[in-house]
Every structure is written in structure tokens, then in C-alpha cells.
Amino acid sequence: MENFIFRAPTHMYFGKGQIKHLPEILKEYGKNVLLAYGGGSIKKNGIYDKVLEVLSDFNIIEFSGIEPNPRIGTVRRGAEICRQNKIDVILAVGGGSTIDCSKVIGAATFYEGDAWDLVKDSSKIGKVLPIVTILTISATGSEMNKGAVISNPETNEKLGTSSVNMYPKASILDPEYTYTLPAIQTSAGTADIMSHVIENYFKKTEGAFLQDKISEGILKTCIKYCPIALKEPKNYEARSNLMWASSLALNGLCGSGKEGSWSCHPIEHELSAFYDITHGVGLAIITPRWMRYILSDKTVDKFACYAINVWEFENEEDKFALAKKGIDATEKFFKDCGIPMNLGKLGIDDLLLEKMSNAAVAHRNLKNAYVPLDAKDVYNILKMCL
């Protein structure tokens, strides 16, 4: 196990009706609240009205229209509004896009240069407005971590940044808020959760047994409950397990003490940067192809472990056959959850594969991944995804 520093300072208010705690949470920071949200689904499902109701004593400035794969231009506009309105705290109501965008808005508010600097170089992040979140989709884990991913459509870049100052102060996780999600978002969100775990499960360090057991537990939770949530959208047990899995998948429990860069996320970020596709869908498409591509004598034992401990296959002598069963099960699971499992189905052809492959290698240290990847490898994996 490698050395690590673990922090999880966000106060997690989990369960039905926990929004009642919102006034006491926010008043610690001040009266002026930036209410940040996305395309308006929170107006349809009643969360917006509920927020305004419990916050009747606060000054609410609205900032809506945060897009999926949130853009740096949106961050700039948000920061300007925070400065103009002397915002004390940002309330991000939504999924990872809204929360990520809010984090960087919070940082950009106090930054004199251009906000994109903070994405390119996280060391430039200093003071950050307090962030409080109300989660509406189980997916990115942004509600319990310090990271944010922002896109720059001018440069076709989608990059991550992070700062200990960007941890949300508190997050409200009410599983009932996910009852009205479109099925594809439940599936794509689950794929995102699973990808966060898989990225950390397949790392270079061996002997981080406890982290791997936790990882297997989160994956089993997704495998058990995503199909139930799809069939019965108001199944509280399913929604609550998926929601808590979202937060624990990327708060450091799975990755702490394990060395190495991620593999599928850097590749997917290029897909989203060039084609603006749904992050979780891209990950679901890439993950099993990446698995097949890196399966070798060196990795087969770990994949056999994955097949047994995650997908509950019986141990068998032929490790490669076993490993393939686990990979096949992964691909079939995403497909059965209704995710289109080919890039072609998203209207993506091979036109930009090379450009995206080069960009993936340029933006991230894929040489330090579980199995080192160069641009040619990324190209081959993307080709398998078509």
C-alpha cells in the first residue's frame, strides 16, 4: 500500500427530507446565495420550489442553464455574478456538471486572471466560495470530493482540476430526488460510478486489499440496484444504495494508497470534448474495450479476481476464459441497462479518432496507467468502440 492522505470533510446529509437542514447549513456562510442549476429539470420535479420555500429568509440570486460538460464560459459568467452580487455561498442543485461548474465558479470569484487558468493549473486555485450541494443524480461523486471537470469548446479541451478548498461544505443526498430521472441518466450515472471504481481497482499497486474489497462492494451495489431502479424508478432501497455508492466511489476510499493514472476517463474526456456526448455513456462504451485491449499474461490474474469477486463467476483453471467472462459481463450489463454501446450509435465515426488519441496522451499521463498507453493504443481502443 502506498502512502496517502485521506480527507472527507464534506458533511453528508443523507435521506428523505434532509433538505430541511439547508437553512442551518447555509446561514453559517451568509445571506447571499447563488442558486446554481442546469436545464430546469428541478423546476419540473419540485426541488426548485422546495429550495425557495426553505430559503425564504435568504437572498437568492439564480444562475441557471449550466450545461452537461460545463463550459469555461459558463464559469466566467457565474464568477462575475458572484462578484457583482457579493455572493456568500453557492448552492449547486443538480448533478456533477452543476457541482463541478459551481466549484470552479467559487474559485474564479476570487481569482484575478482568466478562469481557464484554474483548470489548466490547479495550483492557482486559492480562496473558494463555500459550496453546498443538493444532488439530483447518482453519478460523478463530485458532491463529496475536491475535483471538477470543465470543457473549453474553443480548444476542444475537457480537463480536470482540484483543490482542497473546493470540497463542498455540505451535500444533501435525498434519494427520492432521483425518482424522476430519465432511464438513460440512471444508467449513464451508474456507469460513471462503476468507472470511478474500476479506474482505481486496476492500478499498479498490489496489496491494497481493503481498498479492493470496498471497490468490489460498490460495484456489486451498482450491479444489483441499477436494474431495479430502471424497472422501479421509485424503489427507495435501490435509489439510496446507488446514491451513497456515487459518493463513496470517488471520495478516496477506492483509490487512496494505490499508485497510477486512470485510463478510461482520459480517453472519454476527449470524446466529450470533441462530441459533447454524455460522460457516463462514453465510459460505458470505452471500459470493456479497454479491458479487452489490456488483457494479457500480466493482467489476467487481476481480471480473474474481478470476474470472481465482482461478477461472482466460479473460479476455473483457464484464467483467460475467466477474465473474459468478467469483461463480457461488464459489457452485457451496460447494454442491458439500455446504454448504446457503440460510438456509431452516437453518430461518431473514425474521422477524429487520431486527433482525439493524440489529445488524450497530451492531456494526461497515460504512461503511468495500469497498463501504459500511447496514442496508438488509445486509437486502437477507440476503433474497437466504433
Next chain:
Amino acid sequence: MENFIFRAPTHMYFGKGQIKHLPEILKEYGKNVLLAYGGGSIKKNGIYDKVLEVLSDFNIIEFSGIEPNPRIGTVRRGAEICRQNKIDVILAVGGGSTIDCSKVIGAATFYEGDAWDLVKDSSKIGKVLPIVTILTISATGSEMNKGAVISNPETNEKLGTSSVNMYPKASILDPEYTYTLPAIQTSAGTADIMSHVIENYFKKTEGAFLQDKISEGILKTCIKYCPIALKEPKNYEARSNLMWASSLALNGLCGSGKEGSWSCHPIEHELSAFYDITHGVGLAIITPRWMRYILSDKTVDKFACYAINVWEFENEEDKFALAKKGIDATEKFFKDCGIPMNLGKLGIDDLLLEKMSNAAVAHRNLKNAYVPLDAKDVYNILKMCL
């Protein structure tokens, strides 16, 4: 899943040589450090010298001799020393006893009444001196939570208290510091970790699947690595997995979202209060007997789950036989780890069983346990332990 609030604000510095961070951690709070420790093992294994070396710029006031099952008189003395020396921060170097005692010293320093009030009524805990810990045994999880257990030998009481102000600000977890532990402490510490998980695994709420998967993962970690640590005390992989398991077993991951009181801890606390035995040894003795005692048509499914998912028995039709296999394995495991598995071996006879049983029921709400227990039940369980 029940509603819950999860917090884990302690910064965990995990790994070899992380003590190097100590000066930067402490200087945030001030120059005057109360160095709290136990019987002096830290002088033998070099940790004491290392602490003094890295803290050469601080004013160190020593407070040694904190006993296992730390006593309220020790808390009172410690608080007096903190006040006299204008202590800014308490550095607790040791295991759960030292850390628990330090937490309540930190609270008592600012409390005008008698320190025992803070144990009897946690709502009286207000301001607390910042606590920083250096862990020397994997066991109680106190390094990452807000709880503390203090004994009062005058009244034969051993009671828990807690406050969000008692979370350690930071904890240094260097697995190498556990290399020189006596074997029985490695075993008893592991039994304590496992008991924390088991208390939360067997609770009234169903459907907290993710919490149970994490619980099973921590138990498997203990089952795998305690025997290795006993055989090879300097096996870093074993020591690191056990140490991280210690912290995660009782930081809320296993118990959040599950309703009900604990069962074995309340019973063991009476044993320790009356006979001052090692906490983990008491838990190891009680746990399998409690399991046998509460096994019934109502609980057999959960015990069958436990047998399959923790001890890896094959599923079988006879659920009771399966459940018993899991319980037998639990008892055998503790025995194989060298724990004396009968109270008689600790010199305890049936003289005070009734008194302890009545006290257990008086001190804790055992009616709200997974299977409700009255004084007669506790007596029967203790009788099985003789």
C-alpha cells in the same frame, strides 16, 4: 436505508514516515503541546524519540501513564495540566485508550464542572482542545471518530461519550509503528475492529446493502491479515491493511443508515468496568456466544449471509447449519489468533455475573439491539462465556 449524517473531518496521514507532517499539522494550533501517552512502550520502540525530534520547535508538556480502560481521574489530572500550561493542542500517541482519554481531557479543559459530567451527558461537551493522534495499535478506530470511552472505578462504570468537537483534527497512521506490538495486542485489536463491524452488520435495518458490503470487506481484511501479522510482525501489507481497517470500521461507513443499538460492546464494557480486562479480548469472548444465543428463525438468514459473504462457506439448504458454520468460524478464528476464549481463563467466575448483567441493561438501551436483550439474556450470554 435510514436517514443519516456522515462526517469524517479528520485528516488521515497514512503510511511510512508520515510523522514528518507533524510540525505543519501542529503549528496551525499553537506552540504548547500536551504529549499524551500510555505506559511507555513508545519509549522502547523509538516513537517517543522521533516525536521529540520533529517537534524541537514546540513546547512539549508530557502527560504519561494513561492506562488501558482510561479512568476519569486521569482525565481530571490531564485537564488540570492543560489549563496550567495553556496547552494549545493535545498530541495523543498511542491506541484507543490514550486517544479517548485525550479527547475528554480536551473537553474537560474548558468545562467548569467535574469531568465525569461530560461522560454521563455528552450534551455538556462544548469547546474541545484540538486533538492530533499518532496511532500505535490498530483497534478502536478512535483516531477517526468523535467517540471516547472512560471508566470510573469508584462506581464500576465504563461509559461512552461523543461530540463533533472531539474528532481528531489529524491522525498519523504509520503501519510500521505496530511492528513491535505484543501478539495478544495485535489479536485483541483485530477482535475490536471486527466487533465494531459486526455490531453494525447485525442491526435492525434491512436494505443497507452497500454498508454491508463494506462491512464484509473490512471483516475479510481482518481475517486475511491478522494471522499474517501474527506470523510476520513486520509484514507491511498486513499491518497497513489492518491499520486502515481500524479507522474505517468505526468512522460511520458501516453503521450509517442502519438503526439499532449495539449488543456486545455494552456487555463487554461491564466486564472491563468490573475486572479491567482487555477490551478486545472481552469482545472476542462475548461475540460468538452472543451470536449463538440470538440465532433463531428471525436471524438465521442474516447469519447465513454472514457465513457465505464473510467466511466464504458454500450456500446450502440447511440455513441453521450454515449459520452455525459462520459462528464456529468466528470463534475458531479468535482462538487461533491466541485469544483466551473463556472468562475463566481471565480469572473471572460467576460471582458478579448478575450484577454486570443488570448494569449492562441499566447503562445502554439493549432493548433497541438487533435482538432485544434484557438482564436475563445478558446473564445467559455471560454464563456461556465462562
